[in-house]
Amino acid sequence: MTADRRPLPFAITLAAGTSLANRTGAWRTERPVYRDLTPPCEHACPAGERVQGWLYRAETGDYEGAWRALMADNPFPAVMGRVCYHPCQTACNRGELDEAVGINAVERFLGDKAIEEGWTVPVEAAPTGRRVLVVGAGPAGLSAAYHLRLLGHEVTVADAAEQAGGMMRYGIPAYRLPRAVLDAEIARLERMGVRFDLGTLVTNLDVESAGCDAVFLAVGAQLPKRAHIPAGDSARVMEALSLLRSVAEGEPVRLGRRVVVYGGGNTAVDAARTARRLGAEDALIVYRRNRERMPAHESEVEEALAEGVRIRWLSTIAAADGDSVTVERMELGDDGFPRPTGEFETLAADAVVMAVGQDVDRRLVEDLPETEGAVAVGADFMTAAPGVFAGGDMVPSERTVTVAIGHGKRAARRIHEWLGAAAAPEPAAPPVATPADLNTWYYADAPHRVRPRLEAARRAGGFEEVVGGLDAGTALFEARRCLSCGNCFECDNCYGMCPDNAVVKLGPGRGFAIDLDHCKGCGICAAECPAGAIAMVEEPT
Amino acid sequence: MSAKAKFYQVGSFAVGNRLLDPGDRTVQSRQDRPNALTGGHRACRGCGEALGARFVQDAAVRATGGRLITVNATGCLEVFSSPFPENAWQVPWMHSLFGNAPSVASGVAYALKAKGDTQTRVLGQGGDGGTVDIGFGALSGTFERDDDVLFVCYDNEAYMNTGVQRSGATPPAARTATTPALGPAPGNAFGQGKDAARIARAHRIPYVATATVADLHDLEAKVAAAMEVRGARYLHVLVPCPLGWGTRSDETIALARLAVGTGLFPLYEARFGEVAAVTPLRRPPVPVEEYLRPQRRYAHLFTPARDDAAIARLQALADANIAEYGLEPQEES
Ligand SMILES: Cc1cc2nc3c(=O)[nH]c(=O)nc-3n(C[C@H](O)[C@H](O)[C@H](O)COP(=O)(O)OP(=O)(O)OC[C@H]3O[C@@H](n4cnc5c(N)ncnc54)[C@H](O)[C@@H]3O)c2cc1C
Ligand SMILES: Cc1ncc(C[n+]2csc(CCOP(=O)(O)OP(=O)(O)O)c2C)c(N)n1
Ligand code: SF4
Ligand SMILES: [Mg+2]
Numbered sequence: 030m031t032a033d034r035r036p037l038p039f040a041i042t043l044a045a046g047t048s049l050a051n052r053t054g055a056w057r058t059e060r061p062v063y064r065d066l067t068p069p070c071e072h073a074c075p076a077g078e079r080v081q082g083w084l085y086r087a088e089t090g091d092y093e094g095a096w097r098a099l100m101a102d103n104p105f106p107a108v109m110g111r112v113c114y115h116p117c118q119t120a121c122n123r124g125e126l127d128e129a130v131g132i133n134a135v136e137r138f139l140g141d142k143a144i145e146e147g148w149t150v151p152v153e154a155a156p157t158g159r160r161v162l163v164v165g166a167g168p169a170g171l172s173a174a175y176h177l178r179l180l181g182h183e184v185t186v187a188d189a190a191e192q193a194g195g196m197m198r199y200g201i202p203a204y205r206l207p208r209a210v211l212d213a214e215i216a217r218l219e220r221m222g223v224r225f226d227l228g229t230l231v232t233n234l235d236v237e238s239a240g241c242d243a244v245f246l247a248v249g250a251q252l253p254k255r256a257h258i259p260a261g262d263s264a265r266v267m268e269a270l271s272l273l274r275s276v277a278e279g280e281p282v283r284l285g286r287r288v289v290v291y292g293g294g295n296t297a298v299d300a301a302r303t304a305r306r307l308g309a310e311d312a313l314i315v316y317r318r319n320r321e322r323m324p325a326h327e328s329e330v331e332e333a334l335a336e337g338v339r340i341r342w343l344s345t346i347a348a349a350d351g352d353s354v355t356v357e358r359m360e361l362g363d364d365g366f367p368r369p370t371g372e373f374e375t376l377a378a379d380a381v382v383m384a385v386g387q388d389v390d391r392r393l394v395e396d397l398p399e400t401e402g403a404v405a406v407g408a409d410f411m412t413a414a415p416g417v418f419a420g421g422d423m424v425p426s427e428r429t430v431t432v433a434i435g436h437g438k439r440a441a442r443r444i445h446e447w448l449g450a451a452a453a454p455e456p457a458a459p460p461v462a463t464p465a466d467l468n469t470w471y472y473a474d475a476p477h478r479v480r481p482r483l484e485a486a487r488r489a490g491g492f493e494e495v496v497g498g499l500d501a502g503t504a505l506f507e508a509r510r511c512l513s514c515g516n517c518f519e520c521d522n523c524y525g526m527c528p529d530n531a532v533v534k535l536g537p538g539r540g541f542a543i544d545l546d547h548c549k550g551c552g553i554c555a556a557e558c559p560a561g562a563i564a565m566v567e568e569p570t
Numbered sequence: 571m572s573a574k575a576k577f578y579q580v581g582s583f584a585v586g587n588r589l590l591d592p593g594d595r596t597v598q599s600r601q602d603r604p605n606a607l608t609g610g611h612r613a614c615r616g617c618g619e620a621l622g623a624r625f626v627q628d629a630a631v632r633a634t635g636g637r638l639i640t641v642n643a644t645g646c647l648e649v650f651s652s653p654f655p656e657n658a659w660q661v662p663w664m665h666s667l668f669g670n671a672p673s674v675a676s677g678v679a680y681a682l683k684a685k686g687d688t689q690t691r692v693l694g695q696g697g698d699g700g701t702v703d704i705g706f707g708a709l710s711g712t713f714e715r716d717d718d719v720l721f722v723c724y725d726n727e728a729y730m731n732t733g734v735q736r737s738g739a740t741p742p743a744a745r746t747a748t749t750p751a752l753g754p755a756p757g758n759a760f761g762q763g764k765d766a767a768r769i770a771r772a773h774r775i776p777y778v779a780t781a782t783v784a785d786l787h788d789l790e791a792k793v794a795a796a797m798e799v800r801g802a803r804y805l806h807v808l809v810p811c812p813l814g815w816g817t818r819s820d821e822t823i824a825l826a827r828l829a830v831g832t833g834l835f836p837l838y839e840a841r842f843g844e845v846a847a848v849t850p851l852r853r854p855p856v857p858v859e860e861y862l863r864p865q866r867r868y869a870h871l872f873t874p875a876r877d878d879a880a881i882a883r884l885q886a887l888a889d890a891n892i893a894e895y896g897l898e899p900q901e902e903s
Contacts (some may be wrong), residue, residue, distance in 0.1 A: 045655055530605055
């Protein structure tokens with residue numbers, strides 16, 4: 030290629046052309062292909078949040094963009110940032126490097142920021158004229174209502190309670206979830222046009238007579254399980270759920286100085302922590318198995334212990350009386366199940382609070398088939414009754430707010446299709462990015478920022494929130510700890526490290542392209558991609 | 571509780587990052603980088619020398635505002651970049667002979683001086699053979715006269731262009747075409763392998779530094795530092811060679827990283843003969859075995875039987891470097 034026809038300079042006899050005429054791409058046996066793997070946080074999120082995606086925005090300080098990306102999947106970031114058990118953090122690849130990214134703390138920061146700034150979500154879909162009744166204003170119902178509203182449907186949420194929120198309001202105590210936060214996030218749904226029909230017990234499941242085109246049931250599992258404890262007449266025995274509900278409603282509760290809570294789940298822990306706040310000098314949790322087998326979340330157990338709650342492992346309550354309970358010591362069998370030992374002990378107790386689990390109230394759904402004590406649904410969340418869908422605690426699954434929110438979202442999409450919308454193709458998620466996919470040399474050590482906690486001494490005094498939030502600086506820091514697993518974050522490594530100058534940088538936000546005329550297929554770009562976002566695939570023949 | 575918002579996602583180790591101030595990103599990350607050595611050249615797949623040359627050249631072009639003349643010794647870099655009629659160089663570039671690149675570079679510097687051009691700078695470059703063997707007398711002269719030349723050696727530890735013959739920079743135990751893996755002491759003899767940067771330091775010239783293709787920020791900073799001073803300067807860049815080392819083409823960067831991480835290749839800067847700064851290891855030293863194992867030129871250390879004695883001697887070289895230069899990792903801050 031000697032395009033230049035000017036006379037050659039002195040002593041130069043031959044004009045040179047550019048080497049670009051040499052198509053070294055012909056040497057290739059494999060070619061680099063950009064890909065997006067599923068980040069493990071996203072894979073683990075029961076609500077299907079695209080965590081890496083919203084962290085990516087937060088990393089530049091674009092908190093509103095981050096919040097909006099998050100809101101595409103979950104309408105309650107401020108609630109989530111407080112009560113979610115964050116399986117995303119358990120799955121986070123950064124845990125292999127130093128510590129998991131504090132995803133939950135950043136989520137809370139974004140949620141609080143949105144409340145502070147008054148951000149709302151516009152309903153952009155054209156009205157469909159279809160009406161959906163949601164029964165139950167817990168997280169599952171509210172999430173379904175939010176997503177159905179975004180899809181253009183008219184939604185009414187009916188709930189027997191006076192206020193919306195379900196267990197978020199009447200179960201989870203205020204020291205973990207301040208009501209102002211819950212109110213603010215529910216009010217946003219109202220502003221989006223979701224109608225609420227509160228104080229209404231729904232007793233009929235007939236879709237047509239309800240004047241709607243589909244129903245989403247989300248009545249939760251609010252019936253306390255019964256445990257058989259012989260109790261004297263003078264014994265004061267109450268259900269944890271009614272205790273928590275009374276406290277949530279501001280009703281006076283009389284527990285006494287010494288309170289024994291029976292059970293090992295989060296409800297038991299919340300009941301004991303609540304008892305301390307109500308003035309109990311001694312709050313003792315009696316649980317039949319050991320600490321390892323306690324279903325309550327580790328951090329909540331820690332916090333309870335810090336607040337002076339005591340726990341008696343491997344014990345059952347055999348009987349309760351006016352001012353005492355009789356407990357039996359248990360031992361764990363080889364099968365991991367507790368076995369009675371016949372050794373009894375009497376403990377002073379003014380009240381016994383029962384927290385041994387909840388069942389689904391079947392009154393409304395007695396005609397629907399049940400599985401595992403819950404209502405059976407298909408993969409599309411539809412029950413045996415056409416047009417009647419269900420999700421949350423009332424269907425077989427893990428019972429958490431996050432799972433309920435995920436059910437609400439997925440069910441909303443299926444309801445949308447049931448109401449006639451074309452099924453949106455849901456491409457199979459790409460494989461999950463594992464630590465082996467990453468080139469972690471490029472990531473600096475950065476231990477995670479811990480949220481401030483209210484001193485234990487100040488907690489027993491009231492229902493003030495225990496766990497604080499991150500400030501803007503620490504939230505940014507935490508967001509920037511994200512490794513961007515499996516997704517390009519434009520670090521320029523591929524572009525910078527190609528020996529053949531065969532990676533084309535397209536500019537901010539536009540990523541990169543491969544110049545296949547010159548790429549020899551050495552694979553350095555894929556090997557040096559910190560995020561594992563490039564695969565080498567065999568050259569088509 | 572408040573922490574200074576820092577750039578933690580990838581530290582400052584990746585080529586670029588949208589979170590970094592553009593001024594702190596590498597030259598290589600720029601959409602408009604000079605690409606002094608463009609594509610279509612005939613270097614092998616995954617060539618470290620091609621990469622190292624573009625890294626150095628682009629940084630030097632940036633540092634000099636484009637007023638740079640390059641003189642290249644014979645070797646892979648020259649051969650793969652300039653087979654007539656194709657030319658991969660997008661900068662003024664000339665080639666003379668295998669052994670005389672430092673002298674030619676000195677000549678160019680004198681010519682510029684005679685013309686009163688104080689702006690244009692001169693960069694001489696060559697492989698390890700051209701630098702530490704045949705061009706060594708010429709290079710020592712350039713140093714001794716303190717000519718205003720930056721000379722860069724791209725060290726792939728053998729004469730690659732003519733078929734992987736041993737050079738003065740070939741490390742102990744490495745197999746080459748002329749140091750076969752035969753006999754009681756297979757591969758290159760121990761005690762060999764010139765430490766060219768140390769010899770350059772002994773000339774007490776204004777600036778000597780070592781770098782690799784695995785740490786671009788470090789390499790670019792050194793080129794920029796070298797261009798800030800006048801007089802004779804030397805930069806020694808380790809550039810893995812998939813063909814000569816017997817490695818996979820995608821391992822080039824990883825091997826350079828391991829050469830540093832084991833302590834075998836210390837990174838430092840020296841001014842007027844004294845070590846002025848070292849780049850400490852980021853992590854506890856990696857055993858040399860991890861660096862040796864992927865390379866077929868060291869295969870005889872592991873098969874048919876493991877040569878513990880030879881591996882231990884190589885480990886001792888790495889340990890000695892770590893002690894001499896103080897390379898132990900420090901707290902990341
Ligand atoms: C004390 C406690 C603490 C918890 N802490 C956490 C936590 O920290 N994190 C976490 O993820 N999960 C926690 N959970 C679990 C979580 O609260 C539930 O999994 C979640 O609320 C289930 O949501 P849901 O929408 O299915 O049902 P619910 O939240 O139970 O809501 C059901 C709603 O339906 C209404 N309803 C029922 N029947 C009818 C009817 N016939 N007509 C009209 N309305 C009706 C009820 O009034 C209620 O408002 C906790 C649970 C408890 C009890
Ligand atoms: C005087 C002279 N002797 C021998 C050669 C043949 N020759 C060309 S390149 C080369 C080896 C180059 O080795 P090195 O400088 O290490 O560069 P590399 O190819 O490894 O990058 C040799 C021996 C020559 N061109 N001139
Ligand atoms: S032989 Fe080595 S130095 Fe020469 S072009 Fe191939 S990889 Fe590069
Ligand atoms: Mg060489």
